[in-house]
Each structure stands twice: as structure tokens, then as C-alpha cells.
Amino acid sequence: MATLRFxxxxxxxxxxxPLPRTLPLSLLDAKDGFIHLSVASQIPITAGKFFSTSSSLWVLKIQREKLVGRFEFPPPYGEVCxxxxxxxxxxxxxxxxxxxxxxxAAIQEWEDVPAMAELED
Incomplete structure (x- = not known):
């Protein structure tokens, strides 16, 4: 698998x-002790599972090579965030x-939002 850029x-x-140098952790990230992330193909799935009642989301596109810390990203890559x-x-x-x-829209699933397909790895 090619290295994912984002x-x-x-x-x-x-x-x-503007974004501060460091954003506060979400409640879930603070509770779990790590930052939950997704690859592009996982965003519609994650949004559908955990943000099903939201009509708006903000997606941070992160340059992977600029992340500092220890990564956990076990294969298979499509299934584990x-x-x-x-x-x-x-x-x-x-x-x-x-x-x-x-x-x-209220009747639309996150996977049907056109911007989801524009996300890149």
C-alpha cells in the first residue's frame, strides 16, 4: 500500500x-488517551456511524508527515482507523x-455528500 499523505x-x-497551533482534544480523544483519525475512504463510514444526527461536519485535512507522536494503524487499512x-x-x-x-440534507446519508468523494489520501 502506498504511503497515505493525508x-x-x-x-x-x-x-x-485561524487554527491555533494545538486544538484541544475532543471529549472522546481525551477519554481514550489518543486522537481518533480516519483515512479518506473511512470518512463517510465514520460520519454515518458517529455523526448520524448531524447536518454539518468539519473535516480537518491533516498532513500525515507533520504529525508528531506514535501511530497505530494496523491492517487491514480500510477497516481500522x-x-x-x-x-x-x-x-x-x-x-x-x-x-x-x-x-x-435531512434525507441524505453522509456517503451521498459529493464533498466526501473529493477527499484524497
């Missing part, structure tokens, strides 16, 4: 603009290259 973080509210452990820097202005707002 990983993604889904947020249920807009991050600050990457995790970032022991990161003093976390996510923020030094590794997030884009913030993508995604919206869906």
Missing part, C-alpha cells in the same frame, strides 16, 4: 479560525492543511 479528523463544530498516541503537538495550525465544512 489523514482526517471529523469535528461536529467549527474549529477556531488510524490513532495518534503520545502527541505533545496534537492537531492544529502546524499540521492541518485544510478545514472542509460538509453539509447534508
Amino acid at each position: 489523514w482526517y479528523k471529523i469535528l461536529d463544530e467549527a474549529p477556531p479560525n 488510524p490513532h495518534l498516541h503520545d502527541s505533545a503537538e496534537g492537531l492544529g495550525g502546524n499540521n492541518v492543511v485544510d478545514v472542509i465544512e460538509m453539509r447534508r
Whole structure:
């Protein structure tokens, strides 16, 4: 498998603009002790599972090579989401290259949102 250039973080509210150097951890990330991430193909699945009642999401596009910490990303890559452990820097202005707002209609599934297909690895 080719090296993935980008990983993604889904947020249920807009991050600050401009992004600070380090964003606070989500409640789930703080509870679990690592940052939950996704690859492009996992975003519609993750959004459908954990954000099914949301009509808007913000997706942080993260330059993987700029992440500092220990990665856990066991194969098969399509089934297991990457995790970032022991990161003093976390996510923020030094590794997030884009913030993508995604919206869906009440009758639309996240996988049917055209912007989902535009995400790249």
C-alpha cells in the first residue's frame, strides 16, 4: 500500500479560525488517551456511524508527515482507523492543511455528500 499523505479528523463544530497551533482534544480523544483519525475512504463510514444526527461536519485535512507522536494503524487499512498516541503537538495550525465544512440534507446519508468523494489520501 502506498504511503497515505493525508489523514482526517471529523469535528461536529467549527474549529477556531485561524487554527491555533494545538486544538484541544475532543471529549472522546481525551477519554481514550489518543486522537481518533480516519483515512479518506473511512470518512463517510465514520460520519454515518458517529455523526448520524448531524447536518454539518468539519473535516480537518491533516498532513500525515507533520504529525508528531506514535501511530497505530494496523491492517487491514480500510477497516481500522488510524490513532495518534503520545502527541505533545496534537492537531492544529502546524499540521492541518485544510478545514472542509460538509453539509447534508435531512434525507441524505453522509456517503451521498459529493464533498466526501473529493477527499484524497
